[in-house]
Amino acid sequence: MRLNFSMAMQLGRASSSGEKTEVRVVVVGDHGTGKSSLIVTAAAEMFPQNVPPVLPPTRLPADFYPDRVPVTIIDTSPSLEKRNKLTQELKLADAVVLTYGCDKPETLVSLSSFWLPELRRLEVKVPVIVVGCKLDTREEAQVSLEQAMSPIMQQFREIETCIECSARNLIQVPEVFYYAQKAVVHPTAPLFDQETQTLKPRCVRALKRIFILCDLDRDGTLSDAELNDFQVKCFNAPLQPSEIAGVKRVVQEKMPEGVNARGLTLTGFLFLHALFIEKGRLETTWTVLRKFGYDNEIKLRDDLIPVSFKRAPDQTVELTNEAIEFLRGIFNLFDHDEDGDLRPAELDDLFSTAPESPWDEAPYVDAAERTALEGLSIDGFLSKWALMTLLEPSKSLANLIYIGYFGDPASALRITRRRKLDRKKQQCERNVFQCFVFGPKNAGKSALLNSFLGRPFLDIYTSTTSQCFAVNVVDQLGGSRKTLVLREIPEDGVKHLLSDKESLAVCDVAIFAHDSSDEKSWKKATELLIEVASHGENSGFEVPCLIVAAKDDLDPYPSAIQDSMRVSQDMGIEAPIPVSMKLGDLNNVFCRIISSAEHPHLSIPETEAGRNRKQSRQLVKNSLMFISVAAAVGVVGLAAYRVYAARRNNSS
Known part of the structure; x- marks a missing residue:
């Protein structure tokens, strides 16, 4: 019985495996909470009669889940004598499945009294899936999962999701490791702030850049045609006109400013992604981000931006004339009041499609001359770019791309001649x-x-x-x-x-x-x-x-x-x-x-020492030259004598 996950949302009907090639899930919890039975049932798709105390590593193949990323499951023992082994496994985990027994309320208490604090103490900073095992034994009088877990999840934000299952009755067993895999392949933390229930700033900035790239006519909206092109690029499947109308209708009902007569606005585009995430459809947003070259930190992948520039120690990197002209155009574009002064708000707007403003901290923040309005003139603006290119050429190139440089990256920077x-x-x-x-x-x-x-x-x-x-x-x-x-x-x-x-x-x-x-x-x-x-x-x-x-x-x-x-x-x-x-x-x-x-x-x-070394080298050089001249004279003299001797012998 393989799990069938249907993609119900109209926009974004495909998934992406992201950059993870394998997911390692470590299962922990109190004795008798059903860890081993859960693992065996997930792998064998049937409930086992006899289960050893601790299983060897168990592998779910790549085709087990839609993301096609194999999962290795590590069973553990909570006993004191096995504590070092448990710690080692947790350090290698991509995700943790933390179990409690629905038939043992004390094991639920143990989550917040021991296990979750212990994970923090060990600095295990990975998604945690809390699983209530033995659902078939839970008494109806017990509080619901939501009531039991809500205060714990408020305290421990690392908990990605909670689920109850029954290995004996084959209820929601595959879902446990699907959620663990998904939390790694499509992590929530970089995208969404659980506390404020909003998209995180870096996610907003990346989606804004993607929106601008897809807004081919630069009218501030995605028309039906542009929306369809976006869908095909990201998900390899077009949208029918009725589906596009349905998407826009959903946005308009919840957020009227998300749609206008020309199409879907940036506000509407961001709302859609927040909606996907709230509905648990993180794979949709991650697919979009990865199609446009973003990694799990929501930065452009290293293969899209050279991370190093091969050069001798006495060579540096400068902007080319092409890049400088692009930056002049960007300055004029964001100088909204056309006063030749890029004020702080305008500068923030300029870098709003980068992961963050690159000049907010040392050494850049106070490195250039400011205008009377605390902004930058065109000279100050280009000077900061020159400094960033000198000190961190990869960072400079990345930010050029973030703010809209479409040329060949190789045409933006040049390596100078050796000093x-x-x-x-x-x-x-x-x-x-x-x-x-x-x-x-x-x-x-x-x-x-x-x-x-x-x-x-x-x-x-x-x-x-x-x-x-x-x-x-x-x-x-x-x-x-x-x-x-x-x-x-x-x-x-x-x-x-x-x-x-x-x-x-x-x-x-x-x-x-x-x-x-x-x-x-x-x-x-x-x-x-x-x-x-x-x-x-x-x-x-x-x-x-x-x-x-x-x-x-x-x-x-x-x-x-x-x-x-x-x-x-x-x-x-x-x-x-x-x-x-x-x-x-x-x-x-x-x-x-x-x-x-x-x-x-x-x-x-x-220096005097340098002068002495130079004089010594000159003396050696002169001595060698004298020896060379003397040797040359000797050779010439010997040759002349031989000629003289030969002539004398011939004449006699």
């Missing part, structure tokens, strides 16, 4: 440059980043404990525009950064800020400069370096000029650039950073 080759060619083709900002505490690093973003100077000092980013567009002389990323490295974080041999590979320029009125600040900045320069020499990832003398509005310490000139001359870099963030006198420092990045062979500091 080593840039230095060799003495020029750079990058459009986005990353500058590491080093310096001791209270040197003015954060103030420099804030000035870059047009933020007012603050007299109150707050120590930076983690890396911060600031990104903006810099206008160069001659009309060119480049994007500059400033990455502040806290003094306490330098050692950790330089513990990685390749840490400077992604750096185009390093600047070293110091308080020009404080000799200790200068000495510490010099130590950092030597430390970074030495790391670059040793790792092969040398970077151009600039010194920034901050707080130029204060009187310099007595020997400041002599010290700075000596260090800059000894290391072969430019003299310090004086700036005052308080007075707003930045001395064109950001353009000078870009200029150093565009000429990567210049401003590379040389």
